[in-house]
Amino acid sequence: MDLSCQDWMSALPEELWDIPLTNLAIPGSHDAMSYCLDINSPLVRSESDWFRLLDKLFYCFTRPVIFKWATTQDKSIEDQLSVGIRYFDLRIAHKSNDPSSDLYFTHIIYTHLTVLETLLSVATWLDSHPKEIVILACSHFEGIDDKLHQAFILSLKKLFGSKLCPQKESVLTLRSLWASGYQVVLSYDSQSAVRHQELWPAIPYWWANQRTAQGVISYLDRNKDLGRPEGFFVSGLNLTADRFYIAENPKQSLRTLTFSNWECLRKWLMDQRPGPDPTCLNIIAGDFVGPLPLCSLIIALNQKLLQKKAV
Numbered sequence: 001m002d003l004s005c006q007d008w009m010s011a012l013p014e015e016l017w018d019i020p021l022t023n024l025a026i027p028g029s030h031d032a033m034s035y036c037l038d039i040n041s042p043l044v045r046s047e048s049d050w051f052r053l054l055d056k057l058f059y060c061f062t063r064p065v066i067f068k069w070a071t072t073q074d075k076s077i078e079d080q081l082s083v084g085i086r087y088f089d090l091r092i093a094h095k096s097n098d099p100s101s102d103l104y105f106t107h108i109i110y111t112h113l114t115v116l117e118t119l120l121s122v123a124t125w126l127d128s129h130p131k132e133i134v135i136l137a138c139s140h141f142e143g144i145d146d147k148l149h150q151a152f153i154l155s156l157k158k159l160f161g162s163k164l165c166p167q168k169e170s171v172l173t174l175r176s177l178w179a180s181g182y183q184v185v186l187s188y189d190s191q192s193a194v195r196h197q198e199l200w201p202a203i204p205y206w207w208a209n210q211r212t213a214q215g216v217i218s219y220l221d222r223n224k225d226l227g228r229p230e231g232f233f234v235s236g237l238n239l240t241a242d243r244f245y246i247a248e249n250p251k252q253s254l255r256t257l258t259f260s261n262w263e264c265l266r267k268w269l270m271d272q273r274p275g276p277d278p279t280c281l282n283i284i285a286g287d288f289v290g291p292l293p294l295c296s297l298i299i300a301l302n303q304k305l306l307q308k309k310a311v
Contacts, residue, residue: 005084008299009174010131016305017175021133021185022232025274025301027294028087028135028285029080030238031072033105033118039067041110044093045142068253069246070108072238075290077118081125084295087135087234087283088122089205090115092152093142101148106140116155123159126183133177135232135283137203139189149192157198160184164198185232203283205234211241211257213264220268227278237265237286237294258287269297273304 004011016024040063043052055062073080077088092115093106103115119136126132141149157164165172165182172185189202208219220235239257246252265286272281281301286294 005295005299006082007129007132008084008295009086009133010129012174012302013306016302017178018173019305020276021172021174021177022282023274023276023280023305025272025281025298026086026135026283027084027289027298028089028234028283029073029085029289030089030236030285030287031107032077032080032085032088032090033073033111033113034071034107035073035075036105036111036113037067037070037107037109038112039063039109041104042096043109044106045096047108065246065250066108068255069241070254072107072254072287073290074255074288076121078121078125080289081122081129081132081134083290084299085289086133087285088137089234089285090136090138091140092138092144093140094144094148096143101151103144103148103152106142115152116159119156119159123163126163130183131174131178133172133174133183133185135185135187135203137187137189137205137234139187139202141190144190146192149190153188153193153196153199156186157196160186166197167200168197187232203232203234204229205236205285207236207238207240209240211239211245213239213261213268216261216265217268224279224281228280228282232282234283234285235281237269237284239287255288258292262292266293266297269294269301272301274301275305 043055091106092103094103095110105111105115162181163183165185186199187203188199193199206220206223208216210216210219216237216239239261241257274280284298289295
C-alpha cells in the first residue's frame with residue numbers, strides 16, 4: 001500500500017486548492033464492490049431468461065466463470081480509499097423475494113456485504129482523513145421502488161450528515177470543501193433523488209465496451225475530440241469481454257485480460273492532462289486498482305497543472 005496516497009488531496013500543493021475538482025485528475029474504481037461478490041447468490045433481475053436457465057442447468061460450470069469475469073476489484077473499499085481512490089462506481093439492488101429492506105451491490109450476482117455497512121466503513125474512514133473528498137456514484141437500483149429509494153436516501157443523509165455536499169455548491173474546490181466540512185459528493189442516478197438537494201445527478205461515464213487496450217484508447221480519444229462534458233465525468237480504462245470471447249478462452253479471467261493490456265493503457269494514461277480544456281480528463285476509473293499503480297499515475301497527472309501555471 002502506498003502510504004503517500006492515503007491523504008493525497010490534502011498533500012497537493014496549495015496552488016491547486018482553488019482548482020475546481022472537475023479539473024483535477026481523480027482516481028476511480030470501476031464496479032468498486034465486486035471484490036466481495038457472493039458466488040452462491042441469485043443472478044440479478046436484469047439477466048435474461050436464457051442465461052438464468054443456463055445457470056440453473058450448469059451451475060457448477062457457470063458460477064466459477066461468472067465469478068472470475070464479474071470480479072473487477074480485489075481490495076476492500078477501505079484499502080481502495082487508502083491507495084488513493086476517490087470515485088466509486090456503486091451498483092445497487094434489492095434481491096428478488098427478499099422480505100428485508102437490505103440493499104446489496106451487484107455485478108451479475110450480488111455481494112456478501114450490504115450497502116449500508118459498506119458506506120458506514122467509508123464514513124468511518126473519512127473521519128480519520130478529514131481533508132479527503134470522495135465521490136460516490138450510486139446507480140442501477142434494480143428492484144428498488146420509490147418507497148425503498150426514499151428510505152435509503154434517508155439512511156444516507158443520516159449516515160453522512162454534514163459531510164454531504166449539496167448541489168447548491170456549484171464550483172467545488174478543495175479549499176471551499178474544507179471550509180464547509182464537506183467530504184462526500186453523492187451522485188444518485190434516479191428520479192427519486194430530484195427532491196433532495198444533498199444528492200447530485202448522474203455522472204457521465206465513458207465506457208468503451210472493448211476487449212483490448214487499443215479499443216479502449218481509440219474510444220476515449222474519439223470522445224476527447226468531441227469535447228468534455230460539463231462538471232464531473234469519468235473516463236473508463238476498464239476492459240470488457242463478450243460471452244463469445246469468454247467461452248473461447250476458458251483459462252482467462254478479467255484479471256489476466258486487464259494485466260496483459262496494462263502496459264498499453266499505462267503509456268496512454270501518462271500522456272493525459274487534467275484541466276479545463278476540451279481534451280482534458282477528470283475522473284479516470286479502472287479495474288484492480290490495488291495491484292496496478294493506477295492511483296499514483298493519475299494523482300501525478302495533477303503536477304501538469306502546476307507546469308501550466310508556471311508557463
